[in-house]
Amino acid sequence: MRVSYLAVSDKKCTVQMAGCNFRCRGCFSKQGKSGGVEMTAKELAGHVPEYMEVMLAGGEPTLDSEGLILLVEELGRNRVTLSTNGYLLDEELLERLRGIRVHIDLKAHDSWLHNWYTGMDNAPVLEAVRLLYEKGFGFEVSSVYIPGVVEMPEIENIASFLSGIGDIKYKIMRYVPVNDFSRRPQVWEIENAVRKAREYLGNVSSSIENRSHPEGREIIRF
Numbered sequence: 001m002r003v004s005y006l007a008v009s010d011k012k013c014t015v016q017m018a019g020c021n022f023r024c025r026g027c028f029s030k031q032g033k034s035g036g037v038e039m040t041a042k043e044l045a046g047h048v049p050e051y052m053e054v055m056l057a058g059g060e061p062t063l064d065s066e067g068l069i070l071l072v073e074e075l076g077r078n079r080v081t082l083s084t085n086g087y088l089l090d091e092e093l094l095e096r097l098r099g100i101r102v103h104i105d106l107k108a109h110d111s112w113l114h115n116w117y118t119g120m121d122n123a124p125v126l127e128a129v130r131l132l133y134e135k136g137f138g139f140e141v142s143s144v145y146i147p148g149v150v151e152m153p154e155i156e157n158i159a160s161f162l163s164g165i166g167d168i169k170y171k172i173m174r175y176v177p178v179n180d181f182s183r184r185p186q187v188w189e190i191e192n193a194v195r196k197a198r199e200y201l202g203n204v205s206s207s208i209e210n211r212s213h214p215e216g217r218e219i220i221r222f
């Protein structure tokens with residue numbers, strides 16, 4: 001697997017993998033493009049402090065599925081959360097990842113919009129959400145609110161789709177402008193989207209309420 005860096009805070013270690021199978025127009029992550037250092041699962045696990053929760057992120061951590069399974073075994077599955085675009089999360093891979101938590105990013109429910117934004121079809125992602133629910137995984141779905149691209153109607157469609165599967169945990173992320181692709185959403189836009197999604201789902205939050213990047217973290221680059 002190709003690894004870019006580790007971000008270590010008090011209780012959590014985030015592993016940033018390199019490379020991605022999507023080509024999102026508003027990609028926030030340099031790791032989505034290229035770079036990184038090739039490592040075995042054992043070598044990588046050796047850099048992760050034993051007592052910490054681990055977030056596997058990217059880029060896209062499922063690109064090397066065999067490496068991912070080995071890494072989860074090395075780390076101990078009950079402390080691992082996988083952050084993924086979900087495209088490669090099929091039934092076989094999920095069976096082998098049982099016991100971990102999953103954060104799956106659903107960019108858009110509209111298939112044309114998803115294709116336009118990511119360059120890829122969203123059918124495998126929608127199916128992955130259904131499989132995660134049916135298999136009883138601890139998971140949440142997130143979507144990035146991107147002004148002019150993914151706004152209230154799309155968020156409502158996603159919330160409606162999720163509610164058709166079950167009362168799935170849903171988080172709306174505030175887009176961070178990186179390349180003049182769009183602007184930063186206003187707080188009221190996110191709040192309105194959360195309010196609308198709550199008409200469908202019982203557990204909706206946003207990145208405005210709980211920030212996922214703790215202060216004072218150390219970056220270990222490879």
Ligand code: SF4
Binds near residue numbers: 020
């Ligand atoms: S899935 Fe994430 S890392 Fe990959 S291109 Fe899209 S935003 Fe970037």
